[in-house]
Amino acid sequence: MERPLCSHLCSCLAMLALLSPLSLAQYDSWPHYPEYFQQPAPEYHQPQAPANVAKIQLRLAGQKRKHSEGRVEVYYDGQWGTVCDDDFSIHAAHVVCRELGYVEAKSWTASSSYGKGEGPIWLDNLHCTGNEATLAACTSNGWGVTDCKHTEDVGVVCSDKRIPGFKFDNSLINQIENLNIQVEDIRIRAILSTYRKRTPVMEGYVEVKEGKTWKQICDKHWTAKNSRVVCGMFGFPGERTYNTKVYKMFASRRKQRYWPFSMDCTGTEAHISSCKLGPQVSLDPMKNVTCENGLPAVVSCVPGQVFSPDGPSRFRKAYKPEQPLVRLRGGAYIGEGRVEVLKNGEWGTVCDDKWDLVSASVVCRELGFGSAKEAVTGSRLGQGIGPIHLNEIQCTGNEKSIIDCKFNAESQGCNHEEDAGVRCNTPAMGLQKKLRLNGGRNPYEGRVEVLVERNGSLVWGMVCGQNWGIVEAMVVCRQLGLGFASNAFQETWYWHGDVNSNKVVMSGVKCSGTELSLAHCRHDGEDVACPQGGVQYGAGVACSETAPDLVLNAEMVQQTTYLEDRPMFLLQCAMEENCLSASAAQTDPTTGYRRLLRFSSQIHNNGQSDFRPKNGRHAWIWHDCHRHYHSMEVFTHYDLLNLNGTKVAEGHKASFCLEDTECEGDIQKNYECANFGDQGITMGCWDMYRHDIDCQWVDITDVPPGDYLFQVVPSAKRRKKSLSTSAGS
Structure with missing residues (x-):
């Protein structure tokens, strides 16, 4: 018997990866201070080009999505020109980036991906070792000798990091007009x-x-x-x-x-x-x-609203714009996320066709941040749901709002895999210095310790773990610049922190998720009350710098979710595979039933390699009741959480079949379960579990009516990540 979802979960379940306002986050401004992770850079000695090599200048031009990328343009013989992509390599890209003052190249692009240039194509069939002091020292067909067209103009993507001690070469400064600024x-x-x-x-x-x-x-x-x-x-x-x-x-x-x-x-x-x-x-x-x-x-x-002075506390404690027309969702930091626009009372996304740094900066400034660090494409900050409101946006950079820019209201040919996002510059607040993680196995996890003032002195201490949840953990991870929160721990006895900070100095912490720091969340102040007390119950977190490679299609989950009251006599195999909650053991097997939250899920491999089960075929487990093998004991976790992030019900999906259900474009399917075939998900493909498959549910029989968060976590052999913070709302 199927029932509408809202009949049981009241306000339709705060659905599917909906920690939406919580995707606002901490600050990552240019320049930033990464001393927590990095050693001081060695002194830079600028290489000298051979005397017989032509003097040139380089610049990055075209439709940029970051300031450190673009079409490679060369100033030679009094004229700007481009470079052909024939025989271009990462070694040549390194030479370009270092000549422009960047530490290294991250990648390069062919076929005029930053737009077609003008003027001569100065270099073709370029061969570099990567150690040259200038691009002019690499071998080529000769200056201006080419059979290329501007549809083959090459581009590079450089590291954001500048070379310490880099000094601009001004030997041609009097000969060149419109030369770009280069500073360390x-x-x-x-x-x-x-x-x-x-x-x-x-x-x-x-x-x-x-x-x-x-x-x-x-x-x-x-x-x-x-x-x-x-x-x-x-x-x-x-x-x-x-x-x-x-x-x-x-x-x-x-x-x-x-x-x-x-x-x-x-x-x-x-x-x-x-x-x-x-x-x-x-x-x-x-x-x-x-x-x-x-x-x-x-x-x-x-300063923008979130950073404006506001009474004795000096800065606003939470960012909540009034009736915004634009918002960001799905990012790990404040000023980062998928761009969503309110139109006709409904939030929708923006297609990334023609999305560039200029348009992204208009969004950032509209929201009270600085200019954009990056115009994010390819739904790398999570796929949205609902309509795609804007396409082919072209801003001049002077607009007050993105809706003032030229755009195409038609979104034909776009889908949510092309949702545009931004990473904005935000002020350096120095909040990282008031919080630290201690005792963890790596810098991304540990017991939470805060710096507070007590009796006129600054002291480090613990945070009480009572009622500590994923929302509070998200604020901590953002404040430290460590990305997403993957776990919140109410006990950390297994992590030994600094013995001088074993005293609980903060308790009763309750965050909304938009705070700039943990100190801005509601808490007990100096009247610390931690009933459980002791070092054992200190709060802890585990953070993750990036979103997962296996990404949930949240829109499909939303569209296919429903409730089913299923008789126990149809659930015996599910009982054997632990697909029901513990109370099912006391349910009458002939007359009883279980209430199931059912849905379809589609998992996309967004990573850089195929996803394969850890175990080979020899280790696959045969389940006699369902008559199939499991290549992984648990492929996906399904968690129902209350609004503070505490788990109230859970389910899981064992990988009885991991295969390429569908693939992007011309990508070929490599994995198929039929006839005991190889299992896996090819890069650029996705696997789908339909709502009517056994165990594709969460048993919510014991869950009272109310509002909940639904979290889908692909296991990926512990590449665990809550899609409630990455696949967005």
Whole structure:
């Protein structure tokens, strides 16, 4: 007997991976401070090109989705041109990226993926070893000798990391117009005492790093458009005026060290590497750079709502925009997620056709963040559900909202595998310093310890594990910059932390999921009350930096979910395979029934290799009742959680058949269960379990009516990840 889902679970179950507002998260701004994981970088010695090699300049152009990627363009013989993709390799990509000041190349792209360039195709059949100081030192057909067309223009994707000590080669600066800016690093340095004490830094000198030295920028050619770009990089949506008299007084008392160039931005760039170099600053007779009748450039940035001062606590404790038209879902950090737009009272997604850094920056600024770090494509931040409202978005960068941009309202040819997302620049708040994990097997797990003030001193201590859940764990993982929360632990006796922090200093923690830090969640303050007490019951978390390779199609689960009251006499095989809750053992086998939450699930292999069962065929388990083999004891966990993340019911699906049900495009199916065939899921394919298969359910007979979260976790031999935070809402 089938019943509508809402008849039992009240508000239709907060369904299918719906920790939606909880996908807001912690800060990851440019530049960031990764000292927790990284060793200091060795001193950089810039390689010297052979004297007989042509002098060139490089830039990344085209339809960018990150500032560190684009079409490779070469300035040679007074003209910008492109590079053909014939014989191009990752070694050549490394040379390009290092010549532009990036540590290395991550990949390269063929067939004008960043758009077709113009002018000559300077290099074809390029062969590099990867150790060359310049692309001009690699062998090729010769300058301008090619049979290529601009449909073969090559592009590269460089690492975000800059080379420490990198210094811009200005040997051709007087010959080239519209040359892109290349610097090792940039910062806003607070000058006035008022701003030196504030976090985040919102006003101060703009300084660039050249070699080992930080230098100011002369304000003679500085514009508000330049300020807008710099503020955007540091997580602020806009700029404002400041008190020039105070800075004049300050500058007159100190000797400045100026960068020899100026900036020329349009204001729509997401990063200064997309801005052009402006006029060169004049030099004095001693060849020291001066800034005649000028001062160091200053920016004063406007913070977004979530970072705005708000009473004695200084910053808002939770981010909740009023009646937004745009929202982000499915990200691990604040300012990151799948883009969703409200249209005709219904939330829908955005197709990634023509999605680029300019359009992504409009979304970021609209939501109160800075410019975009990345325009995410291919539903890498989770697939949405419902309609696809916008397609082929083309923004100029000056729009107040994404709905002001040009777009195609028709979404034919798009599906949720093409949902667009963003990663925005957000202010560096320094909240990571007030929280740490201790005792875990790796930096992504451990007992939660917080830094609090007690009796005038700062002390580290534990958090009471009572009522600690996945929502609180999500806030912790975000605050530490460790991504998604995969587990919340109410006991951590097996993790030995610092003996000096064994005292419980925080209890009664209750988070909504949108807080900037654990301290912003509701808690008992200094009146700590932890009835269980002791080191054993300290709260702990396990975090995961990335979303899983095996991704759930949440929309299918939503569309196929229903309730069934199934007689016990039809569930004997399911009993043998532990597919029912423990109370089923007391249910009358002839007259009793169990209430089952049933649904279809489709698991997509979004990774970089095929997924195969760990065990070979010789270790597969035969189940006589169902008359089939299991290649894995549990392939997928089905968990029903209350709104605090505590499990109230569970199910699982053993892998009696892992096969390629369907595949993308021209990908060929490799796995089929028939005739005891090989099991697995090919990269780019998906496996499907229909709702009418035995054990494809959660037994909710003992669950009272109410609102719940439904979490589907592909096991992947412990590549475990809650899709409630990655496959989105």
